Structure formats: structure tokens, C-alpha cells
Amino acid sequence: MKRTDKLLAAMPENTAALLHNPSNIFYLSGYTGEGLLLVGPEMRAVITDFRYVEAAQKQCPGFAVHAIRAGVSHVQLAHELLQNAGIGRLAIEDNVITVRGMREIEKAMPGIEFIPLDFKPEKLREVKDDDELSRIERACDITCQAFEYICGFIAPGRTEREVQLALDYKMLQLGAEGLAFDTIVASGENGSLPHAVPGEREIREGDMVTIDFGARFEGYDADMTRTVAVGQPSEKMRRIYEIVLHAQETAQAAIAPGMKCSDIDKIARDIITEAGYGDCFGHSTGHGVGIDIHEEPRVSSRSQQILTPGNIVTVEPGIYVPGLGGVRIENTCVVTETGVRALCGASKELRIL
């Protein structure tokens, strides 16, 4: 079943959906330019402007492409299309549209009844099809290859920023269309900052270096973290590494259809807490990955969601000790019919560079 058909099947009859969120638009149509998507019974329309008409026609077979004209806005054009099709009800992305945007829509569409779309496209996006999985696998392959390269580049005297630039360049060289997010390189005591911004700190003998990065391939993201050692790390950091590795591997191995997200989180959290570092693991264990780097399902203590085949989630426990440093190990994984498959093949054993 086509994605647009699935969306319509989840909505009331004789109702169209108006999409503003670029990730939802890409998911439903393949379109990457600016504009809106209108999906209704017998209606598949991209509403854009002159700049994107040709691109939209190429990217979205099966969609009619409409360009705005002088004096007619995107939403006014959408209203014309609804009226021509006799559709009187419109679902709006209530998680995306601002108060100002909603007022504009209401003004441009007299007589239309509005209902919330209520995350329906995001819900569909939680389960990846084979095409989506193969794109994410490719993104993860590029990410792993870039990691092998960067292990040979990291050395005492290199700055975090130099490592970041070399890693980003390598991912692009290997075929990434872009980066899934800003690469994190956190060395030594900076490792205690889960989202450290790479800076001018020079890597030193004895440091651990946490690298969190991912390639983007054909619209889909990879997410991977490895912590490596440069020379021999302290006994304390070595011990922290073993705890995080154990938590990562145990939680990842527990992933299977029917498992509750909060239970996966608990497995990782209990191991870290029992080792005495419960206060040093202040984020959730993982998150969904796809067109967006953070999407559903969340692998957190608050998520009652049940995992299902086709979900793609990260497992990324960490321990962060201010003044000392940190360790995080992360794989992107797919939930299979019988269990789990990690998409980041790079070894998780401590690498001493």
C-alpha cells in the first residue's frame, strides 16, 4: 500500500491532509523543495513556486504540481484545490502549525472544517519499509567506514575540531549526501558533556575521545557513537568503559518485537546504576532514527511504546563524570521479525590508538 493511501486510510472519509513538515512531505511524496503537500481522496498535489516546479515533477510522479501565482498564496491555492474537488474537511499538522499560521489558514479557507492530523504521518514513519531500511543501512555503512579511517587519524596533538573536519570530509567523500547532525568530538574531560561542541582542545596521551556522528544517505540518517582511547587510559576510565559496553550490549540484545521501550531503557539504566554511576547517565537510552535524526519510538523510561518489526532505534547508554570525562557507545539497530540487527558493524571493544 502506498504511503499516501495508508495516510488516507487512517483519516475520516472525504478529508484531505495539508502537510507543512518537510520530513513528512518527503516521506509521503519524495519532494525535497519548499512548499506544501495536499493529500486527499483522488488528490495528490505539491503546492510550490516557480523555482521548484521542474524538481517537483521529477521527484513526485503521481502528484500534480501547482505553482503559486501573483496574489495567491500557498494556502489560498490549497483552498482552490479543495473546492474544485468538493472536499470540505482538512487535517492540519497540529504539532507543526503556529498560532499565526493557523489564523492565516482559517482566513484563506472559509467554509472548511479543520481537524488535527494528530501525528499520523509520524506514526507511519515509525515502521520502515525495505527501501527505507536499505538507505539507512547504506548511511550506517558509510559511517562505519569513516570511523575506521578516523581511528588512524586521531593522535596526540590533533584538536577535536581537526578530527571533526576530517571525519565529516571522509563521510562526504564516501558518498554521504550530508551529515545527519553536527559531529561531536569530545576528548578528555570534555567527554563529560554529552553534546560537546568540538573545539581547539588538543588530544593528549591517555585521553578517551567520544565521537558521535552519522552520515545522511538519500534522505535517511545514521547515528553512531564510539569512545576510543589514545594511549593507555586510567583504570577508572577503563572500568567505566566496561560498564557502558555491558549496558549497551545487554540492552541491544534485549530488543525484540513485543518489548516495551521503557524496559529496554531500564536494562541499560539498571546496569549503570548497580555499578554506582546511576547519577551519571542523565539521558534516555535511545531514540528512533529515519528521515529525522530523533524520531519515534523513544527508548526512554517514560515510553510505554511496544517495539515492532521495522522500527529503527539507537541504543546509546553513557556515563559522564564532570572533571574526568565520559564514555558513550551507540549503535543504530533495526527491530526484525525475531529480534534485532545492529546496523553499525564497527567493533565496540575498546580501541587503544
Ligand SMILES: [Mn+2]
Ligand atoms: Mn543518537
